[in-house]
Amino acid sequence: MDRDSELFDLIGDLIMCHSPSGVEARIDAFLLQRLSELGIEAALDAAGNVVARIPGSGAGKLAITAHKDEIGASVSTVGDDGRLRLRALGSSFPWVYGEGIVDILGDNETIQGVLSFGSRHITRASPQYPQQETAPVKWSDVWVETKCSCDDIAKAGVRPGSRVLVARHRKAPYRLGDHIAGYTLDNKASVAVLIELAKRIRNPVSEICLVFSSMEEVGACGALYFTRNEPVDAIIALEIAPLSDEYDIVDGPDPVIYAQDGYGLYHEGLNGRITAAAARAGVGLQRSVVHDFGSDASIVMRNGHAPRGACLAFPTQNTHGYEIARLAAIGNCVAVLDELCKGDLSQW
Secondary structure, three states, X not given: OOHHHHHHHHHHHHHOOOOEOOOOHHHHHHHHHHHHHOOOEEEEOOOOOEEEEEOOOOOOEEEEEEEOOXXXXXXXXXXXXXXXXXXXXXXXXXXXXXXXXXXXXXXXXXEEEEEEOOOOOOOOOOOOHHHHOOOOOOXXXXXXXXXXXXXXXXXXXXXXXXXXXXXXXXXXXXXXXOEEEEOOHHHHHHHHHHHHXXXXXXOOOOEEEEEEEOOHHHOOHHHXXXXXXXXXXXXXXXXXXXXXXXXXXXXXXXXXXEEEEOOEEOOHHHHHHHHHHHHHHOOOOEEEEOOOOOOHHHHHHHOOOOOOEEEEEEEEEOOOOOEEEEHHHHHHHHHHHHHHOOOOHHHX
16 A cells, blocks of 8 residues: 555544544544554543653653544524524534535434425525525524434434534545545544654654644634643644635645734744754645634634644645545645654754
8 A cells, every 4th residue: 555545544534433523532432542552652631632642851842733523513403393403513514515414413322314405496485595596505594304203313312512414424535636535634634644643753852742632623622721731842733724816825745834824823933943844854835824714723822821833734625615635745744743753842
């Protein structure tokens, strides 16, 4: 197997682990087992972060995060007709998923339903008519048709707050040449980077904490908890980089580092260290400023939990939708961080 194929398969395994914000046990079990197989000390903390520690021989502590949660929807009401009304979980949009099968994660079992927008053979008298002409489909416009009785829904443990996601059989990623396409590359591909990095780091000078963070999509809750309780010298978030005409980002093998996002500035000195590490690894970097975006690192910095923060990302089309990214760019994030982790953080 070539390296891209191995990375594709790992990302695919991670995507199949449903992990809506706050309900992340499936991916937690996968990560703890995989890290144990690699001989890496890892544990689940009180905020739901999976934290892997690689002790250093000297001073300093670096946290590298990849959030393991994904966006979707949650149940707002359960109707007498078995229909579920929804609200967004993270910045998700129903038109991205389209009509089709969804998994409803009940407390006792997972059931399926159809995300429904209503009939299209309609007149202007129908409330969904504007969706065909002038208005986007909103969560308030749609429902999940379960064809279940209220008793069956209750037995499954489906209730207000239950998470709803694109069904697993619809989530399997697709190989497009040297690209991977699928839902939740944000941020399962970054989780794969951390796993690959864990395979490489050996005997670092400074302690490295690989933090598979929880509930990033709803406010970076996990990263804030970790950095409040465990001081670090620097934090680097792994993320996606939106390919859009408004940003100077190209679809190539070169990862991206941000100078600024919607939460504030990243640390110029740390960005310089990452750039130097990339050069040593023979990897090019793109620089960008993004707007409607935040990461574990920028949110942690804004709240004063770490003195230095940076974000390393891979170019991605259709972010928060059916995403497409070049496998080489994802792999190059591993190479850059591997080189960076060889340094002495106390000398930065």
